[in-house]
Every structure is written in structure tokens, then in C-alpha cells.
Amino acid sequence: MGQANGRRAKFFAEHPMCIFCGGAAPAETEEHCPPRSLFKDRAWPEGFVFPACVACNAGSSDADLVAAFLAQLRHNSDVVSSRSEGIMRQLHRQHPGLIGRMLIRSPIEARARARRLGIEPRPGETHLDLGLVKVTAEMEHAVSVLASKLTKAVFYVHTGRIFPAVGSINLHWFTNAELLDPAHRQSVAATAGLATLRPPVTRGGKDLRDQFDYSYGVDTKEELLLLHVGFGDTFGFVSLAGCVPGQLDEMSERIDARLLKETGAIPRSPFKRLTADLGQGGTAQSASSSNSVEESHAHWEFPTSEAHTRPPI
Ligand SMILES: [Zn+2]
Secondary structure, X not given: OOHHHHHHHHHHHHOOEOOOOOOOOEOOEEEEOOOHHHOHHHOOOOOOEEEEOHHHHHHOHHHHHHHHHHHHOOOHHHOOOHHHHHHHHHHHHHOOOHHHHHEOOOHHHHHHXXXXXXXXXXXXXXXXXXXXXXXXXXXXXXXXXXHHHHHHHHHHXXXXXXXXXXXXXXXXXXXXXXXXXXXXXXXXXXXXXXOOEOOOOXXXXXXXXXXXXXXXXXXXXOOEXXXXXXXXXXXXXXXXEEOOOOHHHHHHHHHHHHHHHHHOOOOOOOOEEOOOOOOOOOOOOOOXXXXXXXXXXXXXXXXXXXXXXXXXX
């Protein structure tokens, strides 16, 4: 038996069950979460390898590709690198119309979107040069799959327990462009004080937090996890995971009741409930394009302008 086989055997002896579907299925594969393709030179952070059953590991490969495409948008100068070319070729094969649907070709639409975000082109440039793009249903789905898995992975790393199948996860994800909106920033900042632990993310002593950064908090019973994640300066998410059925619903009802008492209004929550079968079972959910998706995450931005900095998370 070679060294690699010995290492694998030890890994599965220490981590016998899949951590992504509640701990009932035996682990047969090692899954990198976040996927290696999200990192420059596929240099993934140490410790971010998890035991997964075949269905969970294979179930997210399509979503992983779209997420990798999003993550590489941040390295604007890298867009022509061989890694990006590979991702782009595969993206064209698996999602032929995706890039076409992202692009904004009308100057009027580009101007309207820029105005809504409160940004202006630099002298000599047009609104089209701002690089605003639309978020499509595929992206929505890909980030939901990634966030669901990463939330369970972080829960496993920091509590030593597998997130139960009866638990639920609420997700609020955002693009760099959405963070230009003060209301959006506020809603992210509102929970930042509860996610105060920020572990190192490294490979061979090299800090990788410019590509993947996270902070988290858990309650004393270790039933609730709040997670803040940023992927470079392109996209990020806040997730709230509760192990006990109904726990998150009760929490949001309590919060709504308090806000109603204090301010007389309930703001629309940016959090969405993730479905339990997300990214599992081999086939990705069909990601049909819908207007409501575009409205909820209407803007993306290629990070071409130095005016738009890293998400404050
Ligand atoms: Zn599984």
C-alpha cells in the first residue's frame, strides 16, 4: 500500500461518515470545500478536505464550475490565464448561453443600473465600461450549493459534529456591486459582531485570505452557527445554520416582533431558506432563468475599478 493509500485510509478511519447529508451515509470520497478550482493554481487551504459520499461529492460539480467562474472574475488581469481558459471552455460547454445572459449591451440599461448603485464611470468612459453584469439563475444556484456545503464544512471543523439532516440553513449572498448599496452593507454588518472568530486560512504558510476569508460564531450549546464568507472582492455570503428543526423560524419571528415593536416596521429579510437536497443526489436543480432572480441580485461587477473595494466582512 502506497503512502497516498495509507493517508486516505487514515482519513476515512478518522472521518467515516459524509458530513454533507446528515451523517447517515458512509464517506467514500474526499471533497475539497471550497472547491480547488476557486483558488489560484488550485492551491486550496490546508484542512479544508471533508469526508463525502459519492452522491454529495458528484452532486455539486456543475455548481462548482459556475462558482469557479465567479471567483476568477476578481483576478481581472488573470482573465486570460490558462486556468481561466479551461474554466471558460467548460462553462461554454455546460452552460452555452450563460455569458451572453450576463452581459449588459444596452447603454441605457447600463446607465440605469449604475445609477441605482450610485456609481459613475470615470472621465472618458461610458456606463458600459463599468463592467456591470447581471446575476443569472445559474449563479444563484451555484452560490447556494457552495454556501450550503461550506456552512456544513465549517460547522464540522469548529464543533467536531456533523450538521444534522433535520437542521436548516438560511442564506444571504451578495455580489461586490450589491455591497455598494448602504442598506445592503448594513444588513451584512448587522450580524458581523456575532461572527468574531476568524481562523487563519493558509497553505504552506501562505495566507489565502485574499481569496477566501471567513469568520464565524457559535452559540454555547453549539446548535447555531453564524458564518460570514468572502471570496476575494467578488462575492460573499452570510449564513445562519440551526441544528434544531424550527429554530431559525422562531429566531426570525422573535427578531421581526422586536423590530415591529421598536420601529413599527418589519424590513424584508435578505435571508433565504436553503432546501435540504441542494447539490445532492447527482443532478443539480434546474436553474431556469427568472425575472425575480435578476431583480433580487440585479448587478454584478467585473472588478475593473479601484473604487470598489473588498467587502467589509
Ligand atoms: Zn452525503
